[in-house]
Amino acid sequence: MPTYAYRREDGTTFEVRQTITEAPLEKCPETGQSVERIIAQSPGVLFDSDNNTDRSDTANTSCCGPVCGF
16 A cells, blocks of 8 residues: 655645545645645655566667666
């Protein structure tokens, strides 16, 4: 379940674990202030280092960037 960061009206932030299908919060559950969901600085993506693969078979793909490793 992902963790989302929110900013309250007063500028303070908090995090909430929500399912992907849940609607973003509109009010802080603790203070009742209006909130907006913010983009976290670190997405917290983990890669399994035991699952290294040879990428030579993907050399002809159109992907170019950090997602596919080219």
